[in-house]
Amino acid sequence: MSKSPSPELVVRMQRLAAYIEAHADEPLPLARLAGEAHLSPHHLQRTFTAVVGVSPRQFQAAKRLEQFKARLRGGDAVLTATYEAGYGSTSRVYEQVTGGLGMTPSAYRAGGAGESIVYAVRATGFGMLLMAATERGVCQVEFGDDGDVLVARLHDHFPHAVVEPAGESARDPLDAWMDALAAHVDDRAPCPSLPLDVRGTAFQIKVWRFLMSVKPGRVVSYGEIADAIGHPDAVRAVGTACGANKLAVLIPCHRALRADGSLGGYRWGLERKRVLLEQERGGRT
Incomplete structure (x- = not known):
């Protein structure tokens, strides 16, 4: 069983995450980040992933995407936003970010124009x-x-x-x-299996996929989810991912509870979460 990072290492990884966010538009090889954290590259990769929930490279990609989206919303042309966010070419930006935007960059910039x-x-x-x-x-x-x-x-x-x-x-x-x-x-019918246009970070999608495997009538703690997806120290990040879910019921984040069995949070209100769980415990499928 792997040892959890020490409190000092957790703080160091949080500081490194802030550093990556501030420099997301720059090349950040693992060796450079390891120097910032005063760790070996292997130790850094393992520790950062345990604390944050994704690798340094995935975290940088998510932050770069956030910056790109912000520039598009602010009215920047796609070409300008591409280079300001640190993407090397427009072909790379179309390859890498269209899935995260849920549409092409030009459509996102235009507030979904053409969508x-x-x-x-x-x-x-x-x-x-x-x-x-x-x-x-x-x-x-x-x-x-x-x-x-x-x-x-x-x-x-x-x-x-x-x-x-x-x-x-x-x-x-x-x-x-x-x-x-x-x-x-409302009527105890089976939950429909529908095609989903899911938009989120790599870590969020891991959490949501696991939640979709939890059967009706069962619940899991945020810690159990973190363990199941291979990030046992990312309990808080799991809770944040549940809160970011925009597909009520279809991605059943209402089945995620705190370790003590209390409801925790729910984007659409704790009373709705409580009733959903009661109905499922009563045999709803």
Whole structure:
């Protein structure tokens, strides 16, 4: 069994993470980072991954993507954003970041211009439920008290995309998908298996994939998730990844609890989390 990093090493890795973020647009070979941390490259790689949840290279890639997205949102041209964020060429940026953006860089810069998104809203026993999808699959499922607010958030996120209700587009399997999810939430129907357009960091996607393997009626602690995905010291990062999930129920982050069995957090309210768990313990599939 591997030994957990000491508190001093944890602090050192946190400082190194801040250093990587500040220099994300620069080449950061492992040897340079090892020198900053006063560790051997092998020890650094292992310790950073244990503390942060991803390797230094993956962490830098995520921070570089964040900077690239911020520049696009700020109005920079794709070429300018490409080089300012440290990507060597536009071909490399299209290869590396399109998956993280969920669309091409030019479409993201334009607030989703050229992207087609359909949505549906239903009243459920958990409040209003919105589901939205791109051509790749479901990209957003949210609970709320006001359907108009949920739709407004979708428009705010993609101000220049073609966003329209399901049924007004030639591509509207979403309406049937929404019916299936609403039936699961309210009527004890099986949870539908739907195509997903999942957007997140490498670490977040590891967490979400594991959550999707947790069967209804079962729960896991954040620590158990961290162990299962090979990052036992990244418990806090697991909780953050659960909170970043934007696909309610389909990625069942409600099944993640604190080590003491308490509910922890839930993006859509602890009462909804509590009721979801009670229903699943009662035999919902």
